[in-house]
Amino acid sequence: MKRRRGEGTVCKRKDGRYEAAAYVHTPTGIRRVRRYAATRTEAEALLVELRNKNRSGLLSNTKEQKLGNYLDYWLTIAKSKLRPNTYSGYESIVRLYLKPGLGNKCLARLSVADVQSHIQSQLKLGVSTRTIQKQRLVLSTALKRAEHEEIISRNVARLVEIPQYKPKEIVPWNANQLRIFLEYASNDPLYPIFVLLSLYGLRTSEALGLSWQNVDFDNKVIQIRQQLQYHDKSFHYSDLKTQAGRRDLPLLDIAQKVLENIQRTNSGPLPDLIFKTINDNPIDRRNLLRSFKRISKEAGLPLIRMHDLRHTAATILKDIGVQARDTQLILGHAHITTTQQIYQHSGIAERVLILERYEQELVSISASSRQLQPSSDILEQETSKNNFGSSRLIQATNLRLMSPAL
Numbered sequence: 001m002k003r004r005r006g007e008g009t010v011c012k013r014k015d016g017r018y019e020a021a022a023y024v025h026t027p028t029g030i031r032r033v034r035r036y037a038a039t040r041t042e043a044e045a046l047l048v049e050l051r052n053k054n055r056s057g058l059l060s061n062t063k064e065q066k067l068g069n070y071l072d073y074w075l076t077i078a079k080s081k082l083r084p085n086t087y088s089g090y091e092s093i094v095r096l097y098l099k100p101g102l103g104n105k106c107l108a109r110l111s112v113a114d115v116q117s118h119i120q121s122q123l124k125l126g127v128s129t130r131t132i133q134k135q136r137l138v139l140s141t142a143l144k145r146a147e148h149e150e151i152i153s154r155n156v157a158r159l160v161e162i163p164q165y166k167p168k169e170i171v172p173w174n175a176n177q178l179r180i181f182l183e184y185a186s187n188d189p190l191y192p193i194f195v196l197l198s199l200y201g202l203r204t205s206e207a208l209g210l211s212w213q214n215v216d217f218d219n220k221v222i223q224i225r226q227q228l229q230y231h232d233k234s235f236h237y238s239d240l241k242t243q244a245g246r247r248d249l250p251l252l253d254i255a256q257k258v259l260e261n262i263q264r265t266n267s268g269p270l271p272d273l274i275f276k277t278i279n280d281n282p283i284d285r286r287n288l289l290r291s292f293k294r295i296s297k298e299a300g301l302p303l304i305r306m307h308d309l310r311h312t313a314a315t316i317l318k319d320i321g322v323q324a325r326d327t328q329l330i331l332g333h334a335h336i337t338t339t340q341q342i343y344q345h346s347g348i349a350e351r352v353l354i355l356e357r358y359e360q361e362l363v364s365i366s367a368s369s370r371q372l373q374p375s376s377d378i379l380e381q382e383t384s385k386n387n388f389g390s391s392r393l394i395q396a397t398n399l400r401l402m403s404p405a406l
Helices: 040-055 067-078 084-102 112-124 129-148 175-185 191-200 204-208 253-260 285-298 308-319 324-331 336-343 348-372 376-388 396-402
Strands: 009-012 018-026 029-037 221-224 227-231 234-238 247-250
Touching (some): 067 129, 084 227, 112 129, 175 285, 175 308, 191 253, 191 308, 204 227, 204 285, 308 336
Antiparallel strands (some): 018 029
């Protein structure tokens, strides 16, 4: 059946492919847009898609854009909006995984099956579940932008199924283990940093980014206002992770002592920075991590991540009875659920103590009930005495026989 004027055409090319063409609205006005397919059926479907998109008011590009090219374009936009470390992570995911696996796919025709096939191939190659989760997150974020720009009509990354990520269980140190660590670290040049990480549960970047103007010795206050980040081959101050991260903390005696013992200098790339190397450069967190692992090993302690000192602080605060809301404010979490569900932990020792107290409470209630309440026999005797002037036991069945109403 011949198509009417304006409905577009489908024809076979000399190279064996089929071409679907129609006049539609594009960013540069009404243009004849061509799409190519291996079969006539696929070309017919592309033509229908062009017409439907045009009727809906969506613009079509004159050329089919590859996903890899769009990801490059999206990264240039995202760079000004994302934190440097976040952008670096996104860029590596695009460069190492998404462009090699899906970069040649047509953006407008990217399907759930395409992305699902990519995920399955990644699993066969042994890529971790966490990395696959990051791939879908980055792809979904990019496609959300394409959807907003009306290049695509749906975000296929959201429909892809991936294996569930199961993070490793975190077992933070207890108060005694933390005390042992600080004793072993007391002679290390980085000891003041470990004190702040342990005492306040600071993020590593927050501790390394402290400046002298953030410490008020007169009013005994530490102000958390920025963090230290490394990007573009140099160290920079950057904003905190969340607005809730901006917080004032009391300058406790142990923290004041270690800070007062630091020799203050006004040189280096960040002159007001508190923690510096002997060359007045900022402390590299990788060097801090090496010292943390070495000291933990020397002390014979279970090996944990340095970030787990934040979990340790949150858990100890819980164990000594500090309210979750107060712990949230100390740690600088935006939501109290983050504090309770992620950072506060309970070990078997704490559960034993809690259940033993619970058991004692039940035993005391049970004993108290037996002592205060008379037995059923005594109650029955008292009832009989009051009703019939005798202490003789009367069964319920006998009461029914004696009462005309029963």
